[in-house]
Amino acid sequence: MAEKIKFGRPKGFFDIFERRPGTIKKNMSYCPGCGHGILHKLIAEAIADFGIQDKTTLISPVGCAVFAYYYFDCFGIQVPHGRSAAAATGLTRANPESIIIGYQGDGDLAAIGFNNFIQAANRGENYCVFFVNNAIYGMTGGQMAPTSLIGQKTVTSPYGRDALSEGYPLKVCEMVAQLQAPVYVERVALTSTKNIMKARQAVRKAIQNNIEKKGFSLVEVLSGCPVNLKMKADEMDQFIDEKMTEYFPLGVFKDESADRARVERPAPVYDRDSVVKAMYREVGHEVGADYRCESPLFDRELRIKIGGFGGQGVLSLGLIIAAMGKQHNLNVSWLPSYGPEMRGGTANCAVIVNRGTIGSPIVDSNCDLLIILNRPSMEKYLPELADDGIAVYDSSTIPEAPVLKPGQKAFAIDGADIAEKFGNLKCANAVMLGALCAVLKKHYLTPKDAGDLDNAAFDALSECFSGKEKIVKMNSEAYRLGLDAMNRKL
Ligand SMILES: Cc1ncc(C[n+]2csc(CCOP(=O)(O)OP(=O)(O)O)c2C)c(N)n1
Ligand code: SF4
Incomplete structure (x- = not known):
């Protein structure tokens, strides 16, 4: 049985986090210096402060942040790799009053899930996405991500990413900001108290838009994966501040939050009989339930x-x-x-x-x-x-x-x-x-x-x-x- 620890924490989190099972008894789900924990905290605080815990669903991705379900005390589902946007669309359409938070890494969102993601953004689905850009595949051990920088050495680009061979890093915020439907697009970083405070505001604005049903919001978060980038925590911050922000500039790319009206889609039809009829066809051939x-x-x-x-x-x-x-x-x-x-x-x-x-x-x-x-x-x-x-x-x-x-x-x-x-x-x-x-x-x-x-x-x-x-x-x-x-x- 894993040892239980208890600290004060935002109400959007569970009271108790369990340590990760394994030989090293002190491990939590995220490595020391990882950005996921900081972003989790900003989101959990916002959920608690807005009082939306009972109607929020956080969608855990495939990637390191799959572990989000061990931390957030709200509804949660875990989806296949890259399918966050599809699940979010279903959830928000079926229950328009719910608050839906997509949480995705750069592999999950910008590689395998990119089409799902960009189509949902283009439809202006009523949910918000927190996109963790750590320039690498963390969970699987450091493969090149769509956001890995030119020249960046990874397990699958051992000589450094080459634009002619692997293309250029995807600028997701810039792409989404070109679309008509999204209401708010901002890129933030988690490297200093000042930046974390900006990220905190961005997280809140995206969730606020979701509460007010203003459509699709995206916050890209430049975040550290010191383990796979083989850096110490301070080197990691320096890499983000100097190298990543040079290519992925921080800032607001689009913000129509103040002017957007509530997005109203036709109310979903809850006709129990037709659902039952569609799912359980009437067949004349009766067999016993255990036959x-x-x-x-x-x-x-x-x-x-x-x-x-x-x-x-x-x-x-x-x-x-x-x-x-x-x-x-x-x-x-x-x-x-x-x-x-x-x-x-x-x-x-x-x-x-x-x-x-x-x-x-x-x-x-x-x-x-x-x-x-x-x-x-x-x-x-x-x-x-x-x-x-x-x-x-x-x-x-x-x-x-x-x-x-x-x-x-x-x-x-x-x-x-x-x-x-x-x-x-x-x-x-x-x-x-x-x-x-x-x-x-x-x-x-x-x-x-x-x-x-x-x-x-x-x-x-x-x-x-x-x-x-x-x-x-x-x-x-x-x-x-x-x-x-x-x-x-x-
Ligand atoms: C369909 C499918 N393909 C591949 C994988 C293997 N896989 C697991 S996590 C991952 C990459 C995750 O990277 P990212 O989204 O950047 O998240 P991070 O771990 O860095 O937070 C991959 C390729 C998988 N689980 N399912
Ligand atoms: S591998 Fe990287 S992204 Fe995953 S938990 Fe560790 S530091 Fe975070």
């Missing part, structure tokens, strides 16, 4: 691969099978993979169905069930079939029977021909699904599971083609054709 198929086939993870050309419905067939798994309360994953051409290029998808949790969605070996719609996919994926695996393939496009290992089985059906005769080649995937289900029912499922399977397929078709009754009907008929055709062969 997860009894057939031995499901005693282990069922790994399925579907391969064909783009346009053959490979990916949607995978979705339908995954939806069938959901009907039986099984965990499912669906992983599509297709070339840039979409129509005509190769496409495949992996579906995993499991009573337990699914580790990885990738199927590239030990495939239990292979559904193959064209010859190149047969050549490519047959080697992935498990020793006791089953292949169901379209013999109208693959006339030759595959060469199997002793324990493997293959079932052929003229899927494309049947669909063409039926009047719609696009339904070939539903024909294949019917054929697959015939095989499963005959050889692999208990009577109870077999009895449920057609309904699960029809409900899955309704789910996947929701609102398109004609398509559901057509595919259901094609499913029947595949089922009957395979039954006649078995």
Whole structure:
């Protein structure tokens, strides 16, 4: 159990901070001399002073400041790398009265998350961003950031950043200030008491704008990462004051706070019934909440691969099978993979169905069930079939029977021909699904599971083609054709 310490601190912080677990018992989350702690304190003070703790959400990034959630005593969410702006947009749109604080490092904001960020700024989303520019990736050990200076040596620019090779450091404030929507843009530093006081004012102004719903505010904070820049604390401040501010000048780049009217967006609709309807479709096929198929086939993870050309419905067939798994309360994953051409290029998808949790969605070996719609996919994926695996393939496009290992089985059906005769080649995937289900029912499922399977397929078709009754009907008929055709062969 980590040792607990207690000091006086702003009310925006938790009363107790826990030390970081590990061998060095004195460590907190941030290194000595790091700027994150100072900025945290300025924000926590402002939250407390404005009395907004109960309606503030602070979005922790990926990066060193992920640890913000150990410190701020307000609502908090932690988002994937660079996705702060997307989460902030959802939060502020869903609850316009909430105060949303985005806190991002230069890797998080200016590299992986830049498009998210700049689009949110351009929309003038009602939230404020504190952007910590320490000219490096701190958490991952000192790689070059979009804001690393020309000539700056980092782990990934050991000879110094070169503009011809890596481009120029991104001037984020200058870019955002050019946009029409943002209300307030300022760059500050944390190097001296005077600068920290300026930063304090900037933090407050940005949060004040958020309280008054004036739109998007950005405060860029030049901050130290002495560990990765391999400097002592005073050298770090000197580097910021002399080198960083030369390229990233401090100051206000835009401030329309005094003149901006409140940004009013249409009120969000909280129609519980339509949300429930969208999320939990009504399906006629009732299975008990704890029922997860009894057939031995499901005693282990069922790994399925579907391969064909783009346009053959490979990916949607995978979705339908995954939806069938959901009907039986099984965990499912669906992983599509297709070339840039979409129509005509190769496409495949992996579906995993499991009573337990699914580790990885990738199927590239030990495939239990292979559904193959064209010859190149047969050549490519047959080697992935498990020793006791089953292949169901379209013999109208693959006339030759595959060469199997002793324990493997293959079932052929003229899927494309049947669909063409039926009047719609696009339904070939539903024909294949019917054929697959015939095989499963005959050889692999208990009577109870077999009895449920057609309904699960029809409900899955309704789910996947929701609102398109004609398509559901057509595919259901094609499913029947595949089922009957395979039954006649078995
Ligand atoms: C999708 C994804 N890509 C990469 C990473 C690895 N990663 C973790 S933190 C980080 C960089 C963070 O740097 P910055 O935003 O500057 O924050 P700092 O640590 O300097 O405060 C990276 C690349 C990740 N966690 N997730
Ligand atoms: S690695 Fe750098 S940014 Fe991260 S906590 Fe340490 S000093 Fe701060």
